[in-house]
Amino acid sequence: MTNKTTTGVSTGVPESHDLTLVEAVNLALARAMTEDPDVVLLGEDIGLNGGVFRATQGLQQQFGCERVMDTPLAEALIAGTAIGMASQGLKPVAEIQFMGFIFPAMEQLVTHAARLRNRTRGRLHCPLVVRAPFGGGIHAPEHHSESTEALFAHIPGLRVVIPSSPRRAYGLLLSAIDNPDPVIFLEPKRLYRALKQPLSDDGARLPLDTVFILREGHDITLVSWGACIQETLAAAQELAQRGISAEVIDVATVSPLDMDSIRASVEKTGRCVIIHEAARSGGIGADISARLSEQSLDLLQAPVIRVTGFDTPMPYFRQELLYLPQVADIVAAAGQCMSYR
Secondary structure (H helix, E strand, O other), rough: EEEOOOOOOOOOOOOOEEEEEEHHHHHHHHHHHHOOOOEEEEEOOOOOOOOOOOOOOOOHHOOOOOOOEEEOHHHHHHHHHHHHHOOOOEEEEEEEEOOHHOHHHHHHHHHHHHHHHHHOOOOOOOOOOEEEEEEOOOOOOOOOOOOOOHHOOOOOOOOOEEOOOOHHHHHHHHHHHHHHOOOOEEEEEHHOOOOEEEOOOOOOOOOOOOOEEEOOOOOEEEEEEOHHHHHHHHHHHHHHHOOOEEEEEOOOOOOOOOOOHHHHHHHHEEEEEEOOOOOOOOOHHHHHHHHHHOHHHHHHHOOEEEOOOOOOOOOOHHHHHOOOOOOHHHEEEEEEEEOOO
């Protein structure tokens, strides 16, 4: 099989290009639609306009209006229609413009998408992907900067995946589309155009339900996901200059959690700091901390520390940086953790 780029030009061997995260999403969608005619896209303004962040730019021109469908401004309709499509053998990828707009769709996702396999005793599946930009850091107005991944991680039957780089966005999105069960695929919009990586359109999938070790270390484990991975890596570099070796874990799939890998790292280091920009109470960080306390207390040489957002709505852009975890916050938390002897 030859490979196609998003412009529809066939190539024998995929070339590597420096791509942003949003370009990697576009490339993965084009690859999935080329490989499987059952993959269809739907969402608000995703066709002619290519989506609010241009993640689907050019795809309607390439694959036609029957496979890349503009919908009304109705998130419940988008989710319900996509679930119906999935139950009848299609593989819909639905876009919600911002995660803050996803709440009208939750009734459909929680009541139907998450339960379809169980309700029908495996007779029906729901191979649905719901894409949504999430998180702060782009000076957006109200309802455009939420990080509410924990709401979906709490629902049995929903898988929640969050890429943190172009390569992981490409490989994880392809795996999410392949998955026979519903996936909430949250894209950190602060990273959409913040960094580039060499990426080949080779169709290579990355595994779901597993963490990625981005940096090995032996003194402390730093656990994060999404956009906060950038600050976490920068903090690890600063800690290295102070003689502290930090292991950095990108959780990537926040539900179900790959606790075996996290525990293995903490067994090695004895210390753990968890970083996320979502509100502190009831967050994924609290779940990871509780599981470590329940299952691995004898491995810990210090309490697990969380560096998180606040239990408030995301503030307007003048105060965003006060809300989002910063490198200095992570370094200070690591220092506190290392102070226990």
